[in-house]
Amino acid sequence: MTNPSVESESAVSELLEDSGNRRQSISLHLLSGSLFSEQQKLRHVLDWARSFLSSGSEVHHEFCRADNLILANEIQRETRRGSAMCPGLQHLNIGQVPKVNSHSFTVMASQLKCLISLNLTGLQAVTDVTVETLLQSCTNLQSLTLSSCPGVTDQTLHNISKYTPGIRSLDVSGCKAVTDAGIRSLAVGCRRLHKLDVSSTDTGNRGVTLLASYCGVDLHTVKLSFCHISSESILKLCRRCKRLKVLHLYGCAQLPTEQEIREVNTTVKVCPLP
Numbered sequence: 001m002t003n004p005s006v007e008s009e010s011a012v013s014e015l016l017e018d019s020g021n022r023r024q025s026i027s028l029h030l031l032s033g034s035l036f037s038e039q040q041k042l043r044h045v046l047d048w049a050r051s052f053l054s055s056g057s058e059v060h061h062e063f064c065r066a067d068n069l070i071l072a073n074e075i076q077r078e079t080r081r082g083s084a085m086c087p088g089l090q091h092l093n094i095g096q097v098p099k100v101n102s103h104s105f106t107v108m109a110s111q112l113k114c115l116i117s118l119n120l121t122g123l124q125a126v127t128d129v130t131v132e133t134l135l136q137s138c139t140n141l142q143s144l145t146l147s148s149c150p151g152v153t154d155q156t157l158h159n160i161s162k163y164t165p166g167i168r169s170l171d172v173s174g175c176k177a178v179t180d181a182g183i184r185s186l187a188v189g190c191r192r193l194h195k196l197d198v199s200s201t202d203t204g205n206r207g208v209t210l211l212a213s214y215c216g217v218d219l220h221t222v223k224l225s226f227c228h229i230s231s232e233s234i235l236k237l238c239r240r241c242k243r244l245k246v247l248h249l250y251g252c253a254q255l256p257t258e259q260e261i262r263e264v265n266t267t268v269k270v271c272p273l274p
Contacts, residue, residue, distance in 0.1 A: 088114045095121030095145065105130040109137040119145040121171075127151035128159070135163035142167055147197070148174035154182030161189025168192060173199040173223065183207030187214040194218050199225035199248065208233040212240035220244055226251035231260070238265040245269060 089112050094100055100123050108115075115138045120126050126149040135141070141164045146152050152175040160167060167190050172178050178201040186193070187210040196211070196219065208229050211219065220243045224234075231254045238244060238261055247270045249255055255274040 087111055090114055091117040093119040095119040095123070095147075097123070101125050102130055105133055109133045113137050114140065116140050117143040120149060121145055122148045124150070128153055128155040131156045132159045132163075135159050139163055140166075143169040145171040146175060147171045150176070153177035154179055154185070157182035158185040161185045165189050166192055168218075169195040171195075171197040172201060173197045173225075175201055178202060180204050180207035180210070184210050187211050191215055192218055195221040197223040197248075198227065199223045199250075201227065203227045203229070205230050205233040208237055212237045216240040216242065218243065221246040223248040224252065225249060228253075230254050231256040235260060235264055238268055241265075247271070 092108075092112065092115055094104075100120075102125055105125065118134070118138070118141060120131075126146060128151065131146070131152065132155075144160070144164075144167060146156070149172075152172060154177065157172070157178065160170065170186070170190075170193065178198060180203060183198065183203055184207070186196075187207075191214055193215045196215075198207070203224065204227065208224065208227075211222070212233075219241045222237065222241070222244065223246075225248045229252060234247075234249065234252075234254075235256050238247070242265075244265060245268060247268050249270060250272060258270070258274050261268065261270060261274070
């Protein structure tokens with residue numbers, strides 16, 4: 001019977017030999033079958049990363065553009081270390097990690113200026129101030145997830161439109177302090193939006209109308225579940241957004257009929273069906 005720890009060492013050895021792969025990805029799941037603790041897994045991968053980066057390989061820059069870096073359990077200790085190793089990192093997911101604090105965001109803002117995708121789901125440390133610090137440095141952000149971050153308000157949406165007007169995907173679902181005022185800033189300033197999730201926010205008819213008026217060219221996915229909106233606003237959104245493919249309306253009391261929707265938009269998939 002094969003020893004799991006030997007398999008893990010073999011897996012890491014194979015990674016080290018695979019320096020020709022130009023799209024390397026740091027992921028703790030690579031060692032998920034081992035007997036290592038989560039802390040050991042993280043250290044093992046990061047130690048490998050340091051060896052790889054210091055080897056002089058021609059692909060080290062591509063490695064820094066890792067597809068995913070999930071810093072679990074030791075995020076507070078390892079954030080500075082990880083960001084210093086990969087200043088060209090483009091995708092980062094630290095959602096639901098309890099040890100992230102304001103210092104972590106300061107380090108990220110100073111080091112990870114090439115981020116284009118960032119997931120901060122459920123972090124208590126996320127506030128309008130910390131997000132603004134990140135946005136000022138990460139001006140190339142195209143996808144930002146702030147779902148269930150209680151410290152996010154309309155001010156964050158205003159800052160998104162100010163610092164990252166080219167953003168394509170935004171998720172502020174569950175951010176109760178987001179209202180039509182924030183949606184207005186977003187709609188006017190970020191007209192290239194493709195995907196937007198404002199479920200379980202205080203977004204209303206005014207916000208939906210603004211999205212229909214300003215973001216109709218590229219918007220293809222909108223999630224408005226548990227928002228207080230009328231069937232008229234929904235139909236206006238469907239009519240104005242010709243590329244709309246997905247529309248979530250779970251928990252919305254006033255829904256147009258399927259026939260009414262099809263009369264103004266024949267391609268959108270509405271969930272749930274009226």
